[in-house]
Amino acid sequence: MKYLNKADPQVATLLKAEQKRQATTLMMIPSENHSSRAVKKVVGSIFQDKYCEGYPYKRYYQGQENFDKLETLCQERAKKLFNVPHANVQPLSGSPANLIVYFALLNPGDTILSLEMAQGGHISHGLKIGISGKYYNSVFYHVDKKTGIIDYDEISRLLKEVKPKLLIVGFSAYPRIIDFAKISEIAKNSDTYILADIAHFAGLIAAKEYPSPVPYCHIITTTTQKTLRGPRGAIIMVTRKGLDKDMQLAQKIDRALFPGFQGGPHENSIAGIAVALKEASSLSFKIYIKKVLQNAKILADELIKRGFILCTNGTNTHLILIDLRNFKILGNTAAEALEQAGIIINRNLVPYDKNSPFYPSGIRLGTPGITSRGIGPTETRRIAKYISMIIKDVAKIKKQLKITSEQEKNKDVRKKIIQNCKIIKIIRKKVKQLCLLFPLKKEY
Numbered sequence: 001m002k003y004l005n006k007a008d009p010q011v012a013t014l015l016k017a018e019q020k021r022q023a024t025t026l027m028m029i030p031s032e033n034h035s036s037r038a039v040k041k042v043v044g045s046i047f048q049d050k051y052c053e054g055y056p057y058k059r060y061y062q063g064q065e066n067f068d069k070l071e072t073l074c075q076e077r078a079k080k081l082f083n084v085p086h087a088n089v090q091p092l093s094g095s096p097a098n099l100i101v102y103f104a105l106l107n108p109g110d111t112i113l114s115l116e117m118a119q120g121g122h123i124s125h126g127l128k129i130g131i132s133g134k135y136y137n138s139v140f141y142h143v144d145k146k147t148g149i150i151d152y153d154e155i156s157r158l159l160k161e162v163k164p165k166l167l168i169v170g171f172s173a174y175p176r177i178i179d180f181a182k183i184s185e186i187a188k189n190s191d192t193y194i195l196a197d198i199a200h201f202a203g204l205i206a207a208k209e210y211p212s213p214v215p216y217c218h219i220i221t222t223t224t225q226k227t228l229r230g231p232r233g234a235i236i237m238v239t240r241k242g243l244d245k246d247m248q249l250a251q252k253i254d255r256a257l258f259p260g261f262q263g264g265p266h267e268n269s270i271a272g273i274a275v276a277l278k279e280a281s282s283l284s285f286k287i288y289i290k291k292v293l294q295n296a297k298i299l300a301d302e303l304i305k306r307g308f309i310l311c312t313n314g315t316n317t318h319l320i321l322i323d324l325r326n327f328k329i330l331g332n333t334a335a336e337a338l339e340q341a342g343i344i345i346n347r348n349l350v351p352y353d354k355n356s357p358f359y360p361s362g363i364r365l366g367t368p369g370i371t372s373r374g375i376g377p378t379e380t381r382r383i384a385k386y387i388s389m390i391i392k393d394v395a396k397i398k399k400q401l402k403i404t405s406e407q408e409k410n411k412d413v414r415k416k417i418i419q420n421c422k423i424i425k426i427i428r429k430k431v432k433q434l435c436l437l438f439p440l441k442k443e444y
């Protein structure tokens with residue numbers, strides 16, 4: 001730190017402020033996590049100073065003896081952990097990883113079948129205003145309006161109707177187990193490739209606490225920074241089923257990545273991924289993931305008990321999605337009020353939301369981050385109580401101040417609601433005390 005203080009006091013000040021923010025608030029955005037010190041050490045190391053275009057032992061630059069070994073080690077760890085014959089660890093992040101798969105398999109205009117973003121899908125799965133929706137013909141399936149569960153019958157129907165070249169399963173805001181076997185059965189007579197984007201569930205799958213898509217899908221993409229608790233990065237994997245369908249699949253993916261899409265890989269991130277994969281294969285990681293799931297279940301049960309409506313009526317993953325329409329407040333107001341109390345979550349669309357993504361009717365929260373700092377069932381129950389108290393109070397204040405939903409879209413109006421919510425200050429103190437009791441561990 002002393003070097004940074006001297007070299008760039010402005011950035012040093014921001015770093016210190018961020019350290020304080022993370023130490024004194026609860027990380028409850030389900031796509032975030034506290035990576036280990038070992039991961040951070042290699043990501044910030046001299047591994048980042050080298051250009052390594054190409055693949056191990058087939059590079060375009062000299063001086064690769066350590067990087068060839070490093071990247072091969074990372075590939076081998078990914079293959080072993082997820083039980084796949086091929087892993088490419090070079091994608092810079094999850095969205096590019098998905099685009100690389102499309103580029104490898106599709107021609108512009110070909111059809112992708114995926115879950116609509118507004119119902120839990122991801123922007124890189126064919127959102128019409130994004131690159132994947134503009135270059136490819138994206139068609140969407142949905143969740144059942146009543147249960148919130150993926151409508152497998154609709155997938156079956158659309159597979160016959162639109163004959164997609166690629167079917168994507170795996171989501172950003174879906175709190176349930178995906179029935180990969182059913183997907184595979186439905187797609188049995190179709191010529192489609194099946195891509196499982198396990199970005200959210202990768203850690204759960206590594207810990208064998210979520211079914212693996214490997215026997216049922218052809219390609220798998222994942223980010224490495226979420227439940228897997230690694231650095232920012234991604235992996236594209238090809239399964240045996242994928243190679244059975246297309247012997248050239250691994251080469252197609254590799255060539256689509258380089259030279260098709262990216263230049264030099266970020267070997268410092270690859271080093272971080274290698275470390276995270278080793279950590280994720282340990283018994284302590286399995287125990288950690290079990291605790292993540294236990295905390296998420298407790299959070300869901302406690303909130304339901306207090307009158308909250310959860311999409312799919314609960315969770316069996318690390319995340320929950322709350323539909324706030326019964327409280328008649330926007331996700332924005334809830335997220336901003338909770339932030340003032342030190343509970344950091346994100347606003348989110350809920351299935352069949354009539355609102356826009358900027359002013360959605362829900363919030364999404366999860367337990368990977370708080371579990372990494374050692375928070376357990378008792379404290380999670382307490383956090384659920386705090387969340388409930390704050391949301392109910394802001395809803396009451398909005399009503400008392402006779403603020404309409406249209407007026408609530410104004411940031412200053414939301415500020416006024418939050419300023420009137422006196423319990424936030426009290427809960428902020430309690431959250432700080434909780435954070436002190438569970439400091440970010442030395443290794444996290």
Ligand SMILES: Cc1ncc(COP(=O)(O)O)c(C=O)c1O
Pocket residue numbers: 031093094095096122124170171172197198199200223233
């Ligand atoms: C399912 C899914 N796929 C892909 C991504 C994209 O990852 P990145 O933000 O690293 O581009 C995300 C990120 O939230 C995701 O949830």
